[in-house]
Amino acid sequence: MKILHTADLHLGQVIYQNYDRSDEHQHFFRQLEQWCKEEQPDALLVSGDVFDIQQPSATVKKTFTDYFVRLHQECPQMHIVITAGNHDSASRIQADSSIWELANAHLVGTPPTIDSLDNNDGWQYNYIIRLDSGYIVALPYMTGDRRNVIQSILDKVADDNTMRLPVVMMAHQAVTGLDPAGHHFDIGTLRTLDPSAMGNGYDYLALGHIHKPQTIGHKEDDNINTIAAHRSPVVRYSGSALHVSCDETYPHTVSLVEIDCHQGKVQIRQLRIDELRHFYVLPSDGTSFTSADEALESMTEFVSKGERGYIRFRFDMNTDLPSNFGQMIYDALLPYNDEWRYNPKMLWTGVSDSKDSEKEELVFEVAELQQMTDPMMFIERTQDQYPGLDLEDVRQAFEEVKAEMLLLNEEKEVKNRQKTTAPEQ
Numbered sequence: 001m002k003i004l005h006t007a008d009l010h011l012g013q014v015i016y017q018n019y020d021r022s023d024e025h026q027h028f029f030r031q032l033e034q035w036c037k038e039e040q041p042d043a044l045l046v047s048g049d050v051f052d053i054q055q056p057s058a059t060v061k062k063t064f065t066d067y068f069v070r071l072h073q074e075c076p077q078m079h080i081v082i083t084a085g086n087h088d089s090a091s092r093i094q095a096d097s098s099i100w101e102l103a104n105a106h107l108v109g110t111p112p113t114i115d116s117l118d119n120n121d122g123w124q125y126n127y128i129i130r131l132d133s134g135y136i137v138a139l140p141y142m143t144g145d146r147r148n149v150i151q152s153i154l155d156k157v158a159d160d161n162t163m164r165l166p167v168v169m170m171a172h173q174a175v176t177g178l179d180p181a182g183h184h185f186d187i188g189t190l191r192t193l194d195p196s197a198m199g200n201g202y203d204y205l206a207l208g209h210i211h212k213p214q215t216i217g218h219k220e221d222d223n224i225n226t227i228a229a230h231r232s233p234v235v236r237y238s239g240s241a242l243h244v245s246c247d248e249t250y251p252h253t254v255s256l257v258e259i260d261c262h263q264g265k266v267q268i269r270q271l272r273i274d275e276l277r278h279f280y281v282l283p284s285d286g287t288s289f290t291s292a293d294e295a296l297e298s299m300t301e302f303v304s305k306g307e308r309g310y311i312r313f314r315f316d317m318n319t320d321l322p323s324n325f326g327q328m329i330y331d332a333l334l335p336y337n338d339e340w341r342y343n344p345k346m347l348w349t350g351v352s353d354s355k356d357s358e359k360e361e362l363v364f365e366v367a368e369l370q371q372m373t374d375p376m377m378f379i380e381r382t383q384d385q386y387p388g389l390d391l392e393d394v395r396q397a398f399e400e401v402k403a404e405m406l407l408l409n410e411e412k413e414v415k416n417r418q419k420t421t422a423p424e425q
């Protein structure tokens with residue numbers, strides 16, 4: 001069984017509040033198409049975060065359709081499997097699934113629930129795609145530990161798999177042991193699941209969510225030029241299609257995975273993605289600018305030598321920048337028609353002369369915010385910005401709201417039960 005594994009496309013991403021990345025995505029899809037044609041995989045897997053936001057614009061939806069229809073036309077035998085990530089709307093991905101079946105594409109948006117286990121209607125088969133060469137278990141983004149639900153699906157596969165065909169499972173999940181390089185969340189706040197919570201019975205777990213390509217427990221796979229061979233089971237992040245932020249300084253790849261049989265050998269080859277725009281930090285020699293003029297001059301020279309990219313500056317902490325510095329840079333880049341772009345989040349080095357100049361801003365990543373279920377976590381981490389706030393008061397208020405909501409829910413349930421037990425008319 002041969003698969004191409006990618007994830008975290010983030011179609012429609014707007015970077016630095018300003019820049020549309022559709023040409024960068026187009027550049028990625030051209031490469032993906034070429035790889036599909038050359039390698040003829042049995043399936044192309046996209047493990048979640050297809051879109052950057054839950055309700056992408058009509059233009060972004062059209063590019064999604066155009067790209068995947070084209071991939072299908074070029075490789076009609078290839079199955080395309082797309083699952084929803086935490087950035088996607090589960091129900092919107094699911095809503096289009098039946099029409100996509102006509103293009104040999106399987107879209108899975110809505111996850112199974114804990115209650116699914118009480119059902120005996122074969123719900124597990126909604127997540128199982130049976131190919132001639134093996135099985136794909138397509139799990140979209142789920143919250144919490146669902147190991148019983150997942151195992152129940154894998155057990156159905158095991159029952160059917162008398163020919164010992166390879167089993168690939170997809171998920172969008174942070175697992176223990178991952179390297180979060182390039183993400184803003186620090187590992188303490190990231191909710192990770194132990195890989196054992198993903199059940200037993202798969203040979204390759206095709207993960208999405210973390211943007212750095214990596215095989216869990218096999219650091220040596222970071223070398224993108226070697227062909228890795230491991231015994232089943234293998235747990236791997238393909239990494240994202242584009243550099244989603246400038247902090248992702250490692251190369252991005254698509255994983256080409258071959259599995260000989262169930263519980264057999266898993267071989268991984270990485271296909272290096274060429275980026276349309278690279279991320280640059282100036283000065284490129286590792287020093288820091290000490291004046292706005294110096295930065296502007298250096299940038300003008302730098303961009304005249306290349307075609308396109310993202311520019312970010314490194315300044316000494318004590319540099320006095322004019323308040324219109326950003327505007328100066330945007331103006332200087334105007335003739336380049338968005339080919340050269342500006343990342344206004346600067347890097348600061350050195351020690352500040354004055355103690356009160358707090359230049360480091362607290363930043364949350366979107367994915368981290370979406371996974372934050374406790375509002376107190378957010379408030380605690382931003383409390384510096386609200387000096388007058390009594391955290392105990394706020395905590396108390398949330399507790400009251402929570403209790404009130406529980407009560408309302410109970411009342412609603414009681415009413416529903418009364419309705420269903422009432423005799424039929």
Ligand SMILES: [Mn+2]
Pocket residue numbers: 048049085086087172208209210367
């Ligand atoms: Mn994600």
